[in-house]
Amino acid sequence: MALILHLGAHKTATTHLQKSLQLAVETLAEAGIYYAGPDLLRTDLCPLVDGVGAKGPQGHAKAQRASAVLHQAQADFPHLLVSDENLLGGTNRMGLFDRKGRIYPLAAPRLQRIIALTGAKDVTVALSVRDPASFMVSAFSLQITRGHELDIRDYLCGRDVAALSWSELAERLLGVEGSRGWCSGATRITALCGRRSSRGF
Numbered sequence: 001m002a003l004i005l006h007l008g009a010h011k012t013a014t015t016h017l018q019k020s021l022q023l024a025v026e027t028l029a030e031a032g033i034y035y036a037g038p039d040l041l042r043t044d045l046c047p048l049v050d051g052v053g054a055k056g057p058q059g060h061a062k063a064q065r066a067s068a069v070l071h072q073a074q075a076d077f078p079h080l081l082v083s084d085e086n087l088l089g090g091t092n093r094m095g096l097f098d099r100k101g102r103i104y105p106l107a108a109p110r111l112q113r114i115i116a117l118t119g120a121k122d123v124t125v126a127l128s129v130r131d132p133a134s135f136m137v138s139a140f141s142l143q144i145t146r147g148h149e150l151d152i153r154d155y156l157c158g159r160d161v162a163a164l165s166w167s168e169l170a171e172r173l174l175g176v177e178g179s180r181g182w183c184s185g186a187t188r189i190t191a192l193c194g195r196r197s198s199r200g201f
Contacts, residue, residue, distance in 0.1 A: 001120055005082050005125050008085025009127060010085045010088070018038055032077055032078045032079055047065060048114070049087060051117070052110050091142055101160070111179060124181055125174075133161050140155050
């Protein structure tokens, strides 16, 4: 079974893509592709998003429920397409960066967990990125709408937006055993080969 895992990132038109895929779900199924998006992955039926990040007995139970659904999909379809930006992590100030300034610091262990839960052997990771400055403004705006932030200076915690490195994130994701991938930016598609990206981004 081949797994295509679209991880976002946040604020890169992920919702538009997911809605388009959902509208085409029957066509995808006819082509042998099972699509699992936020409408499924954020429910109690298949709580993959919560199961990947949660700990303890409750988190384990959610992970196992999601794993059961996805394993059944593997039995019925040759390809599995999973899309949810929250699988990378969140956009809250402590979840988006660590003290070293790395974006989505828990992305690699979360990816490793997803691969283990699906049991996939052939995994392609897809990641869309955008200009770091506009990305941070958009992520901050999302936190404002949720009532979590008021001042972008507090949100950034002194971090330099210009130092944000999508390629560093890609390197970590590609360092997870079994993963390969591609990344689309605003103006180009960059193929990621082996454990190093063919071009920086």
